[in-house]
Amino acid sequence: xxxxxxxxxxxxxxxxxxxxxxxxxxxxxxxxxxxxxxxxxxxxxxxxxxxxxxxxxxxxxxxxxxxxxxxxxxxxxxxx
Numbered sequence: 001x002x003x004x005x006x007x008x009x010x011x012x013x014x015x016x017x018x019x020x021x022x023x024x025x026x027x028x029x030x031x032x033x034x035x036x037x038x039x040x041x042x043x044x045x046x047x048x049x050x051x052x053x054x055x056x057x058x059x060x061x062x063x064x065x066x067x068x069x070x071x072x073x074x075x076x077x078x079x080x
Contacts, residue, residue: 015027025073029068030068032065043069
């Protein structure tokens with residue numbers, strides 16, 4: 001993995017790590033990219049930090065951050 005790609009993965013995970021450290025049960029990530037391949041990279045990176053995708057939907061009211069990905073903590077999902 002190149003340094004740029006490695007840096008990108010760290011940036012993607014940064015919000016998920018911060019939410020986990022705060023003790024949040026839910027993490028919402030918004031993004032503009034509609035390509036399935038790009039979304040899947042984000043989902044994979046965030047799930048590697050202990051989150052599980054629970055919802056993915058498009059919000060046309062916010063075109064710059066059109067896609068809303070909602071994650072729940074893996075340990076919270078298994079204890080429910």
